[in-house]
Amino acid sequence: MKLSVQLAPKNEKGLLLANPVMTASGTFGWGTEYEHLFDIQRLGAIVCKGTTLKPREGNLQPRLAETPCGVLNAIGLQNIGVEAVIRDKAPVWAGWRVPVIVNIVGETVEEYAELARKLDGVGGIGGIEVNIGCPNIKAGGAEFGAKPDSAAAVTAAVKKATTLPVTVKLTPNTGDIVGVAKAVAGAGADAISLINTPKGIVIDISKRRPLLGNVSGGLSGPAIKPIAVFMVYEVAGAVKVPVVGIGGIATAGDALEFIMAGASAVQVGTANFTNPKAPLEVLEGIEAFMAKEGVKDISELIGAARG
Ligand SMILES: Cc1cc2nc3c(=O)[nH]c(=O)nc-3n(C[C@H](O)[C@H](O)[C@H](O)COP(=O)(O)O)c2cc1C
DSSP states (O other), X not given: OXXXXXXXXXXXXXXXESSSEEEOTTSSTTSGGGTTXXXXXXXXXXXXXXXOSSOBOOOOSOOEEEETTEEEEOOXXXXXOHHHIIIIIHHHHXXXXXXXXXXXXXXXXXXXXXXXXXXXXXXXXXXXXXXXXXXXXXXXXXXXXXXXXXXXXHHHHHHHHOSSOEEEEOOSOSSOHHHHHHHHHHTTOSEEEEXXXXXXXXXXXXXXXXXXXXXOEEEESGGGHHHHHHHHHHHHTXXXXXXXXXXXXXXXXXXXXXXXXXXXXXXXXXXXXXXXXXXXXXXXXXHHHHHHHTOOBGGGTTTGGGO
């Protein structure tokens, strides 16, 4: 049975995954935290925490709130910074079979480009995922990914700064997900991943205040899955680059929905917090489904629901 997928067919280096199951940024640490729980080398790829130029402390507590069928988070991009990633994490990843993709985030187009430049040529890094769900400081704080032109500007700058395969991760906080997807594909993205978290607020009625220190946060988990499948369906129908589906995936059935909607690969996020072996179970469930249905190549299932 063939499970491998190529996420960057046009890139010189390519981004070949042994199977379509990845982990989502911010929910699987550096990968090392999960090594003692299962053989993480079996995964298709690992995406690390959002990385900025300088280390960041993140937002005021509380940063997490449980919601019906989901979680609202406002971590505020707490991370060790790109220099520490290159110095301390990449050498470990260089010994792994599973490719590691570094998720990057900047406050200006130049910061994104600078991050991509620093990561270029570093051993142990298989690709870059660009989180464009961050406020554009120079443009009054709207998310880069809210509009096609700002999303394309970030993509073009990152592509120019690196030879690594580049996946652009879309935010659902836009009225024009297809327009943004077409713009980033046109600007050279090797692949598109979606969705990041839609915005939400939980109110603590005893305090008559928003519960999160940051007031609002991003919603994740099963609550967002149908929205994410819809957006993947729309985007996969509009672009030619591979699409990676994210949002509420906890089981193989969830992952197969995204694949049948048109995703070439999937990422498991919030499910890791309640079941750290979820990505492995998703992989084994996809294998079992393929065996049961007599599917020889995962490509037979990609977009199968599109008619
Ligand atoms: C605690 C937490 C931290 C996250 N941190 C990041 C991040 O640093 N960069 C990023 O692009 N997405 C981040 N995400 C979003 C996830 O990668 C994913 O897109 C989203 O949670 C939807 O998938 P899920 O429902 O499977 O969690 C984070 C999500 C959570 C819950």
